[in-house]
Amino acid sequence: MVTERRAITEMPVRVRYHECDAQGVVFNAHYLSYADMASFEVEKALFGSHREFLATGLDVVVAESNLRYRLPCRFEDELVVSAYLGHLGTTSLVFDYEIRRDGQLTTEIRTRYVFVDPATLRPTPPPGEVIARYTPFLAQPV
Template sequence: MTERRPLVEMPLRVRYHECDGQGIVFNAHYLAYADMAAFEVERALFGSHDGLLATGVDLVVAESNLRYFAPCRFDDELVVAVYLVHLGTTSMQFELEVRRGDTVTTEIRLRYVFVDTENYRKTEPPPEVRAAYAKYLPETV
């Protein structure tokens, strides 16, 4: 069995303008929610996005996948939980859950690539960056 603990759990309230003509959150907004949560991860681990950049690396999205299970609507109170599921040599993978209460409404999978801040080429993160993320890898129990 694998024990997961979130890097962050970001509360979020759906705003009116995020909803489409059907009255539900327009699908593209879920990627914006994921991006907001990823910056919250950086804040938790490095103090801010600038704190990550000061290490000489940045992150770029290489792949995203979303699965929708239940619609979210205006004024819903959501929580976006971010889990680290893989930490490779130059990339890592997050799984995110968007929840309304106990209901998982959306699952998002993001693969990020580490790039250096000078020329934005793929690179290995410095040891302190790797260690900050590695603490959140799932443990087998």
Template structure:
């Protein structure tokens, strides 16, 4: 997902404020849903939603106002009721920030933890890294 850093996302030091990196990751996750299901609403209609259970960030180099970034998402793990996605935020091909989110699948109506339907698991599973033989 391409992204240009906006002025108001930066702190007094002129660097992207740390919490905004999680907003960028959240935006990228909506793009993942769009690619897999057509939209967030379509994912809900398919009977699934996901909530963030855990996040971690590693800052490698600062991002500043007007930087052109690319946010990439990589499915690391697909469990019965959760998934882990690694994100890279890069500028000019160099990784600036790494993020990992663990999501828990929930029933859209009750927001209680629930295994996703088989069609949803299959959509995500197509993006799991190949396992060695």
């Protein structure tokens, strides 16, 4: 079955010189920074701001991240980081990030987040209002 998905947000990034390693390629850890920046753009798109997301009584913590490098990114490359909702569970969600340069896929990142109570940092299910914000972005069968 084929599924269609749409990005929650698309964030432009220009690679800065200090993000590159001795080979002139973006150092691997910076790709996770790009994904992290995009996650805050998701909160802005769905809730208005990170502060408004926190007002729902939730926060999220990263449980795991996986990266697949397809093409190198270099200084001054103009990138676009797209964030997709890959999964929405009872206490977690998965974002799939795609980083593209001139339309070409350079990097794929999959990050699993756990919803937590900000005071205790213990996993907690999100309320219906939060689920309702994410649900339209789940992949739909076509």
